[in-house]
Amino acid sequence: MxxxxxxxxxxxxxxxxxxxxxxxxxxxxxxxxxxxxxxxxxxxxxxxxxxxxxxxxxxxxxxxxxxxxxxxxxxxxHPEPSLMGRTPREKAVIEQWSRRMEIEGMGPVGDALRNAAPLFDDRAIAGYASGMPQIPALAERGRRCFDDLLVKLDARLAESRFIAGDDFSLADIVALIAIDTAKRVDLVVPEALVHVRRWVDEMNARPSARA
Ligand SMILES: N[C@@H](CCC(=O)N[C@@H](CS)C(=O)NCC(=O)O)C(=O)O
Missing domain, CATH: 3.40.30.10 (Glutaredoxin)
Structure with missing residues (x-):
């Protein structure tokens, strides 16, 4: 392997x-x-x-x-420790949150980064050997969507220790990496979003965050 x-x-x-x-x-x-x-x-x-x-x-x-x-x-x-759910309900809930973190989190962050950073000049979409032009408006839209997601996430994390519920899961991994990537274009979690900030601190305390 x-x-x-x-x-x-x-x-x-x-x-x-x-x-x-x-x-x-x-x-x-x-x-x-x-x-x-x-x-x-x-x-x-x-x-x-x-x-x-x-x-x-x-x-x-x-x-x-x-x-x-x-x-x-x-x-x-290796089903244990479970990161994608054990029961049909857990699996569906984790998949739902993982997909949301990917589509509403990493998607906009990717747009914000790849349509603005000089590193991605003519490489605005991953995997295009022939190049792909940056569209600055997509970067702006990405920033707005990401800010919006953080507010929604704050409401979720006010009621839930982890993103998909009581246990750490793949959804937390996808979200943490989106939030870390966002820093590259100066998108940070506002101080007012105390629940997201509490969760980020908890995530960063896990040894896996340094993997
Ligand atoms: N949906 C794919 C996305 C893979 C992807 O976009 N990978 C980036 C690195 S994070 C890449 O290979 N980029 C190549 C490029 O920039 O052309 C996955 O989750 O594995």
Whole structure:
């Protein structure tokens, strides 16, 4: 088993944090430096024609090219501690919150970052070897949507210790990494959102946050 990873990229970090929470050692890893456009090198496109990381290559040659699918694989192999739910209800609730954190959290953050940061000039969407222009209006819209999500999250975390309920789950991982990535474009959790700030502190106290 081999994990194609890039330490500085947010989506592979989900997998590393997930594994750390489960106490599963990191498989053999290969760094693919997306800042140097290594994801478009012939050797990597032969592994993932989509040109994105992470990729988990299984011993039978299967390649998983979505971070959440990789997490699902490890969850099925090592159900405890559960991070994606045990009962049908828990599984559905965690999936609901994970998807919301991805669509309403990481989506807008990605728009805000990739349509504004010089690092992503002509690389506004991941995986396009031929380039993709930045659209500044999308960066602005991303910032607004993210700010809006933080307010909603504050209400949720006023009533719930973790995002999907009483237990830490994949939804917390997706949300934490979106919030950390947002800092790269100076989007920070306002002091008034005390519940989100309490939760961020709790997340950062977990050893897995450094994975
Ligand atoms: N939905 C995919 C997204 C993968 C993705 O976009 N990865 C980024 C790194 S965080 C990447 O490979 N970027 C390549 C690029 O910028 O061209 C997942 O969750 O695995």
């Amino acid at each position: 081999k994990l194609y990873d890039f330490t500085l990229a947010p989506n592979p970090r989900r997998v590393r944090m997930f594994l750390a929470e489960k106490g599963i050692p990191l498989p053999e890893t290969v760094q693919v430096n997306t800042r140097e456009k290594e994801q478009f090198a012939d050797w990597f496109l032969a592994i993932n024609p989509r040109g994105t990381v992470p990729v988990l290559e299984l011993d039978d040659g299967t390649r998983l090219t979505e971070s959440i699918a990789i997490c699902r694989y490890f969850e099925e192999l």
